[in-house]
Amino acid sequence: MALEPAGPGADSSVEPSISRPAVERAKQHVARTLACDAEQLVRLSERLHANPETAWEEHRAAGWVAELLDEAGFVVTPAYLGLDTAFLATYGTGPFRLGLCAEYDALPGLGHACGHNLIAAITVGAARSLAALADDAGLTVEVYGTPAEEGGGGKIELLERGAFAGLDLAMLAHPAPVDIAEAEALAVSHSHVAFTGRAAHAAAFPEQGINAADAFTVAQVAIGLLRQHLPQTVRVHGVVTDGGVAPNAVPDRTEGRWYVRAERLEALAEVERRVWHCFEAGALATGCTVEVTPESKPYAEFRTFEPAQRAYVANAARLGRRFDQDSPGRRMNRASTDMGNVSQAVPAIHPYIGIDSLPALNHQPEFAAHCVGPAAERALLDAATALAWTALDVATGETIAPAATPDSCH
Incomplete structure (x- = not known):
């Protein structure tokens, strides 16, 4: 034509x-x-x-x-x-x-x-x-x-x-x-979060365990408290994809996926820093180690x-x-x-x-x-x-x- x-x-x-x-x-x-x-x-x-x-x-x-x-x-x-x-x-x-x-x-x-x-x-x-x-x-x-x-x-x-x-x-x-x-x-980052602790029998030897599930609990409570101090446009949300294997075994590893969103990439970097501190708090409180790994580059x-x-x-x-x-x-x-x-x-x-x-x-x-x-x-x-x-x-x-x-x- x-x-x-x-x-x-x-x-x-x-x-x-x-x-x-x-x-x-x-x-x-x-x-x-x-x-x-x-x-x-x-x-x-x-x-x-x-x-x-x-x-x-x-x-x-x-x-x-x-x-x-x-x-x-x-x-x-x-x-x-x-x-x-x-x-x-x-x-x-x-x-x-x-x-x-x-x-x-x-x-x-x-x-x-x-x-x-x-x-x-x-x-x-x-x-x-x-x-x-x-x-x-x-x-x-x-x-x-x-x-x-x-x-x-x-x-x-x-x-x-x-x-x-x-x-x-x-x-x-x-x-x-x-x-x-x-x-x-919104700009967004996608991250994989993993806590590593130590397994133990939850009834017989609980004092020998380092509870990776507790680390996620502490981190999520900290994030919940952080939200009241974040701008209205910020979003922080995620899921625990592996929370342990048996109720009578102290979980030695837990994993999750978390997204952080903000209006611009510059603001996202600052919010991320504060969210990662919440995960570090979970590790510090429980004695676990934590690893946060990007799943992709930020959007x-x-x-x-x-x-x-x-x-x-x-x-x-x-x-x-x-x-x-x-x-x-x-x-x-x-x-x-x-x-x-x-x-x-x-x-x-x-x-x-x-x-x-x-x-x-x-x-x-x-x-x-x-x-x-x-x-x-x-x-x-x-x-x-x-x-x-x-x-x-x-x-x-x-x-x-x-x-x-x-x-x-x-």
């Missing part, structure tokens, strides 16, 4: 912009392509939902997502930059480099309770709908398959290996209970690229999406994401697409159930459309009312 430049009178010394009618026709093409792709995009989402894979284990998911891009003519690089469950898929040779991020990892024990099955399908849909337009619209479309968002920091690993460098815009759309225009993600706060954000909001509104500023479900935009680190390196947006799940919220089993079905399917197609339209607006410098979806797939 050819897109013509603006008419006579344009300054020939600069790259001409694409005319408004041409952008509108391109948006019609996007809508038509997505209408035709809808069935297989929904199948992809359902397949991922039915076969959840957790961080760094998304071998089938990465393959299924990349397969649909390969079928559309994208050049796919599997195991991208040495990460087994990452990939890069590219199409086009235009000067505007668009990065679309696919997430597909699930939560341990909860499956796709954050809707990454939908993120993957949304990204594939947006990318496929732009493929035939890429060269005429001046785009290079790059799809990044990014593993381990749920605590593993896959995008950070990719960033540090050279991914995303030089992108003009990076995007993804994330499921939430309601539509939310802008990510206000950064999100920096929104405002021109793309405005375009997305306009396009989503024209699709009938409504941004409810008063809904309790909109607090999802405070959740942390490794897309924050991408946003610190290149222009980026991270809107949230509502799936009408209330009262179910992200990371609840009930939310996972809402990530398939009619509302989820509508969100999938609306988000893919809005992202693709936004890419065209930003790449061409135009923001116009998109046309309705054509009836025919031919």
Whole structure:
């Protein structure tokens, strides 16, 4: 589909912009392509939902997502930059480099309770709908398959290996209970905590034991008391993953996973110091040793690229999406994401697409159930459309009312 430049009178010394009618026709093409792709995009989402894979284990998911891009003519690089469950898929040779991020990892024990099955399908849909337009619209479309968002920091690993460098815009759309225009993600660190003590018979020789479970109890009480002195935006939360093996044996080792969140990386470092002192207090009080090990590099706060954000909001509104500023479900935009680190390196947006799940919220089993079905399917197609339209607006410098979806797939 050819897109013509603006008419006579344009300054020939600069790259001409694409005319408004041409952008509108391109948006019609996007809508038509997505209408035709809808069935297989929904199948992809359902397949991922039915076969959840957790961080760094998304071998089938990465393959299924990349397969649909390969079928559309994208050049796919599997195991991208040495990460087994990452990939890069590219199409086009235009000067505007668009990065679309696919997430597909699930939560341990909860499956796709954050809707990454939908993120993957949304990204594939947006990318496929732009493929035939890429060269005429001046785009290079790059799809990044990014593993381990749920605590593993896959995008950070990719960033540090050279991914995303030089992108003009990076995007993804994330499921939430309601539509939310802008990510206000907190910075977060993910840590593994282990106390080591000494085992003993709890009845016969208790004085010989050094109780690693008690160390965690002391630490958690200290954290609870610390919370009254922390800013309202700070979050400290975790779970004990190994609390001992038998009630008549003094636990000699306990382990847990803890997250600390703050508005910015700088504030996070200070809060972390105070939280680690609580774990040290548990070790000191019981005679244990403690080891705190990062599970990934810290996630950064999100920096929104405002021109793309405005375009997305306009396009989503024209699709009938409504941004409810008063809904309790909109607090999802405070959740942390490794897309924050991408946003610190290149222009980026991270809107949230509502799936009408209330009262179910992200990371609840009930939310996972809402990530398939009619509302989820509508969100999938609306988000893919809005992202693709936004890419065209930003790449061409135009923001116009998109046309309705054509009836025919031919």
